[in-house]
Amino acid sequence: MSDKFRLKDWQELPLGGVVPEGGNSRYYETGTWRTTRPVWNQENCINCLTCWVFCPEDAIILKDGTTKQGKPRKEVAEINYFHCKGCGLCAKECPVNKKGKKITIEMVAEVS
Amino acid sequence: MSKIVAITGAGAMSEAMRQMNPDVVPAFPITPSTQVIEDFSQFIADGKVDTELIPVESEHSAMSACIGAAAAGGRVMTATSSAGMALMWEMLYIASSMRQPVVMTLINRALSAPINIHADHSDSMGARDAGWIQLYSENNQEAYDNLIMAPKIAEHMDVRLPVMICMDGFIISHCVQTMQTEDDDQVKAFIGEFTSTYPVLDTENPATWGALDLQDYYIEHKRAQHMAMQNAKRVIEQVSEDFYQTFGRKYALFESYQLDDAERVIIAINSIAGEIKEVVDDRRAKGDKVGLLKIRSFRPFPYEEIKKALQGVKIVTVLDRSESMGAYGPLFGEIRTALYDAAEKPLVYNRMYGLGGRDLFMSDIHQLFEENKSYLEAGRVDKVFDYLNVRGG
Numbered sequence: 001m002s003d004k005f006r007l008k009d010w011q012e013l014p015l016g017g018v019v020p021e022g023g024n025s026r027y028y029e030t031g032t033w034r035t036t037r038p039v040w041n042q043e044n045c046i047n048c049l050t051c052w053v054f055c056p057e058d059a060i061i062l063k064d065g066t067t068k069q070g071k072p073r074k075e076v077a078e079i080n081y082f083h084c085k086g087c088g089l090c091a092k093e094c095p096v097n098k099k100g101k102k103i104t105i106e107m108v109a110e111v112s
Numbered sequence: 113m114s115k116i117v118a119i120t121g122a123g124a125m126s127e128a129m130r131q132m133n134p135d136v137v138p139a140f141p142i143t144p145s146t147q148v149i150e151d152f153s154q155f156i157a158d159g160k161v162d163t164e165l166i167p168v169e170s171e172h173s174a175m176s177a178c179i180g181a182a183a184a185g186g187r188v189m190t191a192t193s194s195a196g197m198a199l200m201w202e203m204l205y206i207a208s209s210m211r212q213p214v215v216m217t218l219i220n221r222a223l224s225a226p227i228n229i230h231a232d233h234s235d236s237m238g239a240r241d242a243g244w245i246q247l248y249s250e251n252n253q254e255a256y257d258n259l260i261m262a263p264k265i266a267e268h269m270d271v272r273l274p275v276m277i278c279m280d281g282f283i284i285s286h287c288v289q290t291m292q293t294e295d296d297d298q299v300k301a302f303i304g305e306f307t308s309t310y311p312v313l314d315t316e317n318p319a320t321w322g323a324l325d326l327q328d329y330y331i332e333h334k335r336a337q338h339m340a341m342q343n344a345k346r347v348i349e350q351v352s353e354d355f356y357q358t359f360g361r362k363y364a365l366f367e368s369y370q371l372d373d374a375e376r377v378i379i380a381i382n383s384i385a386g387e388i389k390e391v392v393d394d395r396r397a398k399g400d401k402v403g404l405l406k407i408r409s410f411r412p413f414p415y416e417e418i419k420k421a422l423q424g425v426k427i428v429t430v431l432d433r434s435e436s437m438g439a440y441g442p443l444f445g446e447i448r449t450a451l452y453d454a455a456e457k458p459l460v461y462n463r464m465y466g467l468g469g470r471d472l473f474m475s476d477i478h479q480l481f482e483e484n485k486s487y488l489e490a491g492r493v494d495k496v497f498d499y500l501n502v503r504g505g
Contacts, residue, residue: 007328008332010335016212016309016310017321017329018320019319020317
């Protein structure tokens with residue numbers, strides 16, 4: 001564990017319980033809360049980015065890609081399991097899943 | 113320049129606030145502290161200060177606004193009494209735990225019920241564990257002087273805690289006494305500029321205030337607060353010395369009045385000390401070795417210093433003006449604790465007086481000295497706790 005995450009002594013604490021930096025929730029591993037894990041099947045994904053819109057943890061990671069016609073677009077790269085809480089919203093909202101013929105995001109039980 | 117003025121205790125507080133020109137004053141009126149804000153809002157209306165006054169809908173909101181304004185980076189003051197401070201309760205702890213150097217005038221008044229507007233110390237004594245520094249004032253002059261010292265104590269980087277300056281309702285707040293006010297510029301220079309830590313309006317350096325703090329950190333934050341309160345003892349003494357150098361009036365953590373060779377001592381808080389001094393003078397003139405120890409700083413409480421000051425004293429009568437139902441008075445508890453480690457322990461006992469503004473006369477104080485004389489002669493205290501001046505005994 002890096003020094004950043006060492007529990008500090010009382011003498012080292014900023015005054016009044018202040019957290020003296022912004023955006024530090026990125027260091028919080030909410031992934032440990034998960035009981036089910038979304039598994040993304042790339043071959044079925046249409047890159048509509050609905051999962052990315054709905055994800056409350058910003059755990060759908062995008063990358064630059066192109067359409068079949070060669071136009072630039074964003075595509076799903078992976079799921080960030082450090083932050084993903086396994087809420088299942090992505091699987092619920094996925095339009096491919098909704099059609100019912102194929103599964104793009106599948107919720108599977110976490111095994112500890 | 114300094115002036116001798118005839119002014120009420122509450123008026124003296126608003127005068128000190130005018131001179132200090134705080135950035136923000138959120139307040140809600142309650143007897144007997146109303147005049148502090150009433151006079152101060154007149155100063156605002158007259159353009160004598162550039163303070164932002166926030167008239168709020170309750171004292172809970174008043175203290176919330178104090179905390180918010182202080183976190184935003186302002187120097188903040190307010191005033192209240194009794195039920196007003198009771199309604200602030202939750203926010204009192206938040207102000208001190210968030211280490212906001214808010215300065216509050218607390219004009220001591222009894223808590224309901226039955227409803228009563230007169231002086232006792234049940235409001236501030238109930239808040240003694242809230243993490244606020246508590247300084248008490250015998251008269252208008254001391255209240256004024258304490259308020260001018262308050263920001264320097266509160267804002268000291270080894271302290272950073274809120275301070276309440278207490279005085280007795282009506283007896284001091286509404287009575288005109290002559291006192292000395294100091295020069296505006298000198299007061300401003302004495303308190304200096306306020307530098308806030310992690311101001312929320314500093315968008316270049318974002319910070320989170322009031323975050324959740326669970327088993328892994330809460331106790332460390334409390335430990336740090338405890339240290340700040342310990343440091344406050346030294347800082348109060350330092351600031352009092354600076355005040356003495358600048359304005360010539362001397363203050364300590366408590367006042368020792370004729371203590372040096374005293375055998376029998378009364379310990380008390382706030383305005384009653386004035387009467388006790390008169391009685392001590394009377395009896396001293398007749399060769400009676402009596403004295404007074406008047407508490408100024410109740411939080412932090414100067415245990416060691418009081419133990420030392422009471423060396424050689426044979427009997428101590430502790431006067432409490434605040435009930436702690438089912439226990440001794442709050443001051444008595446502290447004094448007996450301070451004396452437990454003394455090599456030669458004096459006899460010590462507790463008398464409850466003055467609840468809801470009931471007067472204690474000089475004749476009563478004479479009687480107290482007669483009582484502790486007979487206890488001393490008998491070598492034992494008959495009643496450790498009793499009420500004074502209550503019908504039915």
